[in-house]
Amino acid sequence: MEAFSLGRRATLTDTRTTCPYCGVGCGVVVERFGEHFAVSGDNEHPANLGRLCSKGAQLASTVNTDDRPDQPVVNGVSTPWDTALDYVAERFWQIIESHGSNSVALYASGQLLTEDYYVANKFVKGAIGSGNIDTNSRLCMASAVAGHKRAFGSDTVTCGYRDIERADLVILVGSNLAWCHPVLNQRLLSARTSSSTPVIVVIDPRETPTCANADLHLPVLPGTDAVLFNALLAWLDQQQAIDTEFIQNHVDGFAESLLAARAHSDLSESAKQCGLPVVLLERFFKLFLESNRVVTVFSQGVNQSSVGTDKVNAIINAHLASGKIGREGAGPFSVTGQPNAMGGREVGGLANQLAAHMGFDAPSVDCVKRFWGFDRIADKPGLPATEMFDAIASGEIKAVWIMGTNPAVSLPRGRDVHGALKGCDLVVVSDCVADTETIRLANVVLPVKGWGEKDGTVTNSERCISRQRAFIVGSGDARADWQVIASVARRMGFDKQFSFRNSADIFREHAALSGFENYGKRDFDISALAELSDDQYDELTPTYWPYPKGQAPTRAPVEIFSSGRFYTENQRAKMVPIRSFGVAKTPSLEFSLLLNTGRVRDQWHTMTRTARSTRLNRHSPEPYVEVHPLDARQHQLRDGDIASVRSQHGEIRVRTRTTRAVTPGHVFAPIHWSSIHASHGRVGTLFSGEVDPHSSQPELKSEPVALGVVDIKTHALLVHRNRSRSWPAQVAYSARADFGDCTVDFLGFQGQVFEVWTQLRAELSNANEILEREWTSGARQTAVIVDDALDTVLLVSPAPTHKAANWVSALFEVPTLGVEQRRSLLRGAPILRDIGDGDGQTLCACEGTTIEQIERLVSTGIGNSEQAIQELTGAGSHCGSCLPEIKQIAREE
Numbered sequence: 001m002e003a004f005s006l007g008r009r010a011t012l013t014d015t016r017t018t019c020p021y022c023g024v025g026c027g028v029v030v031e032r033f034g035e036h037f038a039v040s041g042d043n044e045h046p047a048n049l050g051r052l053c054s055k056g057a058q059l060a061s062t063v064n065t066d067d068r069p070d071q072p073v074v075n076g077v078s079t080p081w082d083t084a085l086d087y088v089a090e091r092f093w094q095i096i097e098s099h100g101s102n103s104v105a106l107y108a109s110g111q112l113l114t115e116d117y118y119v120a121n122k123f124v125k126g127a128i129g130s131g132n133i134d135t136n137s138r139l140c141m142a143s144a145v146a147g148h149k150r151a152f153g154s155d156t157v158t159c160g161y162r163d164i165e166r167a168d169l170v171i172l173v174g175s176n177l178a179w180c181h182p183v184l185n186q187r188l189l190s191a192r193t194s195s196s197t198p199v200i201v202v203i204d205p206r207e208t209p210t211c212a213n214a215d216l217h218l219p220v221l222p223g224t225d226a227v228l229f230n231a232l233l234a235w236l237d238q239q240q241a242i243d244t245e246f247i248q249n250h251v252d253g254f255a256e257s258l259l260a261a262r263a264h265s266d267l268s269e270s271a272k273q274c275g276l277p278v279v280l281l282e283r284f285f286k287l288f289l290e291s292n293r294v295v296t297v298f299s300q301g302v303n304q305s306s307v308g309t310d311k312v313n314a315i316i317n318a319h320l321a322s323g324k325i326g327r328e329g330a331g332p333f334s335v336t337g338q339p340n341a342m343g344g345r346e347v348g349g350l351a352n353q354l355a356a357h358m359g360f361d362a363p364s365v366d367c368v369k370r371f372w373g374f375d376r377i378a379d380k381p382g383l384p385a386t387e388m389f390d391a392i393a394s395g396e397i398k399a400v401w402i403m404g405t406n407p408a409v410s411l412p413r414g415r416d417v418h419g420a421l422k423g424c425d426l427v428v429v430s431d432c433v434a435d436t437e438t439i440r441l442a443n444v445v446l447p448v449k450g451w452g453e454k455d456g457t458v459t460n461s462e463r464c465i466s467r468q469r470a471f472i473v474g475s476g477d478a479r480a481d482w483q484v485i486a487s488v489a490r491r492m493g494f495d496k497q498f499s500f501r502n503s504a505d506i507f508r509e510h511a512a513l514s515g516f517e518n519y520g521k522r523d524f525d526i527s528a529l530a531e532l533s534d535d536q537y538d539e540l541t542p543t544y545w546p547y548p549k550g551q552a553p554t555r556a557p558v559e560i561f562s563s564g565r566f567y568t569e570n571q572r573a574k575m576v577p578i579r580s581f582g583v584a585k586t587p588s589l590e591f592s593l594l595l596n597t598g599r600v601r602d603q604w605h606t607m608t609r610t611a612r613s614t615r616l617n618r619h620s621p622e623p624y625v626e627v628h629p630l631d632a633r634q635h636q637l638r639d640g641d642i643a644s645v646r647s648q649h650g651e652i653r654v655r656t657r658t659t660r661a662v663t664p665g666h667v668f669a670p671i672h673w674s675s676i677h678a679s680h681g682r683v684g685t686l687f688s689g690e691v692d693p694h695s696s697q698p699e700l701k702s703e704p705v706a707l708g709v710v711d712i713k714t715h716a717l718l719v720h721r722n723r724s725r726s727w728p729a730q731v732a733y734s735a736r737a738d739f740g741d742c743t744v745d746f747l748g749f750q751g752q753v754f755e756v757w758t759q760l761r762a763e764l765s766n767a768n769e770i771l772e773r774e775w776t777s778g779a780r781q782t783a784v785i786v787d788d789a790l791d792t793v794l795l796v797s798p799a800p801t802h803k804a805a806n807w808v809s810a811l812f813e814v815p816t817l818g819v820e821q822r823r824s825l826l827r828g829a830p831i832l833r834d835i836g837d838g839d840g841q842t843l844c845a846c847e848g849t850t851i852e853q854i855e856r857l858v859s860t861g862i863g864n865s866e867q868a869i870q871e872l873t874g875a876g877s878h879c880g881s882c883l884p885e886i887k888q889i890a891r892e893e
């Protein structure tokens, strides 16, 4: 399928919808050509104004695939929907009757639409009467929610994307914006093309691609962000730069918070604690003081910490104390990871929220109970994610329904999560893919609609509600999530409360609840949308909240705190004294390095969708660990070796990338790989699951680990056309990536080259044309040709072979191999000839340009600027997602 990334205006026959990946929430236009689609950025969507990143640009290649479940499966048997729904309803009911309503739980996802989320929450907290619904958003931004509530009395995101463009200073804390929110990063950089602002400061232990465009990078030690912001508060006070009028009129808790911050008033001591030169700290503080408009963007680097909530409040404290909040271009700004994390927060998808930004206080419980029309509803919070899976392991929870997420991969202590699900009486999984590690542990699998088939709304990081519209009929017998939950609820006797005809019905009820007995007490109010007709709902254009009944809609988020009125009881914001710092566990003699985690640019979550795109797979086809060269040397690791990364809880085996982007003593590994795509790549197995005491968000940015070399005597690259081929036996390392015309297996064995080659060679088909080659190094290559096209290439060598993947896979695109291509095959992969042309990791997903090609251009002086590289290779000229990396390479070279 074709994909175009240039923005366009939708025509009457196009479908306007939103990208299903990150919290930027870009609008896309889908154009249909028979069975094919083209996806472009929507010029009229306020989030992206036509832009798309590499993931959004490749969306067309991820729809209509065949790895979808067709029919419900109950205990391994394909089952008609009615029977499966009867079974789920009956089993849930039996378990509740025998063990009480808290013996069941639901684990949802920021991938769900708001309508699905609303019905799921109403089902658990209303029909079942338990608080046990939590979501994978717990892993993403629960600390931001807790921090907002402590400071503002409500979970209010104060800023919008326009504020980033209009700020004098943008501080990015724990946010690799260039990779995780690329379109927002592009908006920020575009704002700088016409002026010298915003100045950009990145606060991150790693030198991420985001740093390529930063004016200042503060590589803080993990867990010390709050020390830095406490020190800033104390320093602002020393400089008499506190906005005393704002504090007097609108803020409580200043004196106590300043007292706590004064523990960090010694600049050199604070710099030492943060691992920074004092001059960097001073420069940052001066920038903060001298900038009238400051936006502090924070993300998972802040939230995924055992002191995440305190970090959030340390940031908010600095903004409240300086009055840099509630006006254009100023405020703390939490950007969410997932496309509908905000929608989940609106409906109450976290276990400690009830619904519509209401908590479990008695008046809220009474209000929601009357609105929903149940005799009783949950009146206390349920178990958050990690505790929920502990309760499953202990047998306290006996049935769990998992929707659109893969906790067996993403949660910490992965091995325990597997054990918990294996031992659970009833595991129901609703998903739009056929195979995940979680599905493999389910008793019941329910096929639901995926992106392109679903119909509803999502809310992005700047409180913008957008329609996600269907443009294809669901695969097989898939149903919408909300339909499935409502069907089960009706079978359990709740007909009246779950009689929704369509998603518009649900949205109207959700909007009505937001305004019900609100009277301006709650920030989330979209009651103006409660009476939309079905047609108006279908045509709904991006709409910002709050949007109470009687008010006009806005095309950009309003400055929600511009009046200085907050949602606490006395309407004053609250500064919180911050006294918790550091990481949950410090390195030891055995586990001497700290592991940090994050995302790669072109993959999403556990790769269930993005791994369908061959272009996206080429950017990072294998799991890897970034190691500083000094640590690599100390642990006898070379670039390209297979490393063992081991913690107290498990081990992963991943490719080594040596880089100075991480500091000595720290390593970094991306989170995406599951056992579907790699034999030992599941990073979640390494983490202990220490949680923040206020948000229950687990620490996923810091775990002590040991580093070692996996004894790989033979590296193998197997490129073939058989997607269902299983990995060979006795493999010590394996990873698989779909490159379109072929599947690439990266393999490592502990046996000797000849032994491995003999074993793998025996499994190749007996075609009439086989080209073979052996080198003095012991490396061997076998190419199987069927009907003049490549069928399989096997390359085994004592040295790493992974860099040959691009060269070999390119030959699979040739329908009829000519003499020159056969000769080139006989000469062998360039990696073996030490030439390297066209080899290596792909940098530009749109053009297929590799890192090595760009490095060569830079080192020869031909590509002496970002612009020259763009002109010479085309890289970076389409979606622009790779531009920060191009700049980084140019700078390093």
Ligand code: SF4
Pocket: 019, 020, 021, 022, 023, 024, 025, 026, 048, 051, 052, 053, 054, 055, 056, 057, 181, 182, 183, 184
């Ligand atoms: Fe999708 Fe996020 Fe990329 Fe926008 S920035 S296209 S929402 S992944």
